[in-house]
Amino acid sequence: xxxxxxxxxxxxxxxxxxxxxxxxxxxxxxxxxxxxxxxxxxxxxxxxxxxxxxxxxxxxxxxxxxxxxxxxxxxxxxxxxxxxxxxxxxxxxxxxxxxxxxxxxxxxxxxxxxxxxxxxxx
Numbered sequence: 059x060x061x062x063x064x065x066x067x068x069x070x071x072x073x074x075x076x077x078x079x080x081x082x083x084x085x086x087x088x089x090x091x092x093x094x095x096x097x098x099x100x101x102x103x104x105x106x107x108x109x110x111x112x113x114x115x116x117x118x119x120x121x122x123x124x125x126x127x128x129x130x131x132x133x134x135x136x137x138x139x140x141x142x143x144x145x146x147x148x149x150x151x152x153x154x155x156x157x158x159x160x161x162x163x164x165x166x167x168x169x170x171x172x173x174x175x176x177x178x179x180x
Contacts, residue, residue, distance in 0.1 A: 060137070061174040062104075062135040062175070063136050063137070063138055063142055063172065063173075064135050064172070065134045066133055066134075067132040067169070067170050068126065068168065068169045069163045069168050072162055080163075084107065084130065084162055084163070085109070088159070089105075091154055092155055092158075097145050098145055098151070104134070104135040105132070105133070105134050106132075108131040109129075110128060110129050128169075
């Protein structure tokens with residue numbers, strides 16, 4: 059089986075939202091919009107969210123461990139880079155998903171990484 063392309067996007071919440079408001083909105087209403095877009099249904103093989111526990115992260119920072127300053131991460135897998143990048147340029151995505159993201163995250167501060175997974179255990 060060919061390796062899937064994996065995009066990780068690290069995100070920061072809007073300052074006006076509490077951690078709970080951010081995680082609740084991102085976990086519940088937002089995926090309904092994201093997953094309803096036709097090109098997402100067609101091109102995205104897998105989608106998951108990583109929610110940062112800010113309380114514990116703060117404790118680890120206080121203990122001297124370097125913690126990334128993000129509130130979460132989006133993981134998206136597809137068959138090719140071209141198919142995944144097509145999602146982000148799609149007209150329906152731009153009209154439906156982008157305005158919704160602006161309700162809860164700082165789009166200008168997102169950071170993207172692209173690669174593949176090497177499953178070594180489990």
